[in-house]
Amino acid sequence: MKARLLLEDGTLFEGTAFGSEGRSAGEVVFNTGITGYQEVLSDPSYCGQIVTMTYPLIGNYGVNRDDFEAIRPWVSGFVVRKHENTPSNWRALSNVDQLLKQYGIPGISGIDTRMLTRKLRQHGTMKGLLTTGAETLPELHEQLGVTRLARDHVARVSTPHIYRSPGAKERIVVVDFGVKLGMVRELTSRGCDVVVVPHNATAEQIRSFAPDGVLLSNGPGDPQDVPYAVETIRALLGEVPLFGICLGHQLFALACGADTGKLAFGHRGANHPVKELATGRCIITSQNHGYTVIEDTIASTELEVTYINNNDGTVEGLRHKYAPAFSVQFHPEAAPGPYDSNLLFDQFLELIHQFQSGRAAGQRFAAPAKITETPVTPPAPAAASAPREGELVYAQK
Structure with missing residues (x-):
């Protein structure tokens, strides 16, 4: 199924739909994280926003029960370069497509997310309309033009x-x-x-x-x-x-x-x-x-x-x-x-x-004179803080 993303400056992206069918409007933003798409989707701070992931492959480790930051996802739409529908991770219980379908959130893949990110960096975030429908382009422009973004997030x-x-x-x-x-x-x-x-x-x-x-x-x-x-x-x-x-x-x-x-x-x-x-x-x-x-x-x-x-x-x-x-x-x-x-x-x-x-x-x-204290020697990690499988560890030198 085809999906389209129209920006308020008139730029139109056409790609492949995943997630829910339908239409959703929101502020189009981008996230530069390489991992963590499940936490991004469920972060309430993204309420009312259509989130673009700059990392090209999203969905490869699926969706699990542990990494939610809220009881449900809050994004208005999800934009990726490539969507992986068959995750490979022992913790995965479902995939991103199923999660978005469950909560009525449309997604689009197969577009040039680098171009979209450059546009947002150059001109700032802007209002957008993400749809899987068959509306004509003039109809989409009209719908986007009359859409007012909510302020009660x-x-x-x-x-x-x-x-x-x-x-x-x-x-x-x-x-x-x-x-x-x-x-x-x-x-x-x-x-x-x-x-x-x-x-x-x-x-x-x-x-x-x-x-x-x-x-x-x-x-x-x-x-x-x-x-x-x-x-x-x-x-x-x-x-x-x-x-x-x-x-x-x-x-x-x-x-x-x-x-x-x-x-x-x-x-x-x-x-x-x-x-x-x-x-x-x-x-x-x-x-x-x-x-x-x-x-x-x-x-x-x-x-x-x-x-x-x-x-x-x-x-x-x-x-x-x-x-x-x-x-x-x-x-x-x-x-x-x-x-x-x-x-x-x-x-x-x-x-x-x-x-x-x-x-x-x-x-x-x-x-106090300062809020934080910088230890001279980083403490040795305790056994209880050992990373879970699939979790990135950031080490300080």
């Missing part, structure tokens, strides 16, 4: 109900703006008592759980589309340690008086270099975002920059000078990606301990 992907993953240690309230399961896994693996609340939970509701810390999760779309979250963060700032990731990072910045703006084509992939300003150390990170904190707006706030992107110099991390709060634009839980920044979850827990110790002593919290 956070409300669509967030949990409607409060749920808990019990633990014996610190209680962490996760505000779900589109949380990836990897973040919950990282907290529960450290023994935390995790309570996940909806995107529109109020400060009073969050306080009712007596949290030791609050994690502001990732999520889709423009941070300025969720002003209620900014007010909630502002109300909690200084009362309890805060850790923002991706969209949570941008909302934290807005709550502190900084501003955000849209990037031309965003950062989406698992190999983005980020520099920690306090140490000069460079880490490789997993990223998925189309918006950024505008650096020029930070000077008038009580924030300071902790990380920058080595490719384009954009802000990748912030901390508050006086309150126990910090944030990063990248994904320390990876999934998929390198584990260079995974220690940020440990540093969040250490920040909680510092805050509690100071409060018990009647002292005002003082932000």
Whole structure:
């Protein structure tokens, strides 16, 4: 079956359909990851987007039960150079085609994804229409022209109900703006008592759980589309340690008086270099975002920059000078990606301990000189951290 992808600039791609039949509109973006397509498909931050994979072969290791980042895929469409329908991996339970069919998501293969990626890099992300139907080209142009992209993505992907993953240690309230399961896994693996609340939970509701810390999760779309979250963060700032990731990072910045703006084509992939300003150390990170904190707006706030992107110099991390709060634009839980920044979850827990110790002593919290510590000698990997079969391992020298 034939499928077509029409961009708002009039460019038309024709290829082979896979996944579901039908028509879907969304923002066309690209991801540079070599592996991790299952995590990309199920990342709520991709809600409303037609995702192009720059790596040419997708589907070769199938779909398994372990690598989902949400209970279902959230992309609006999937674009690949070559789709492999017969996976070869012992963990595979199905293939990408079956997964997309199950959730009504159309896909297109056999197009020049290099050309599409170059166009998006040159002109920025743009609206697109992916269809398997027999509409004429003028009809497709008309349909795309009248399509308005939604702005309620956070409300669509967030949990409607409060749920808990019990633990014996610190209680962490996760505000779900589109949380990836990897973040919950990282907290529960450290023994935390995790309570996940909806995107529109109020400060009073969050306080009712007596949290030791609050994690502001990732999520889709423009941070300025969720002003209620900014007010909630502002109300909690200084009362309890805060850790923002991706969209949570941008909302934290807005709550502190900084501003955000849209990037031309965003950062989406698992190999983005980020520099920690306090140490000069460079880490490789997993990223998925189309918006950024505008650096020029930070000077008038009580924030300071902790990380920058080595490719384009954009802000990748912030901390508050006086309150126990910090944030990063990248994904320390990876999934998929390198584990260079995974220690940020440990540093969040250490920040909680510092805050509690100071409060018990009647002292005002003082932000540490730097957020991260660079070990002189990397620790030997524990037996429990041995990689699973089929999992990439990133080694630091």
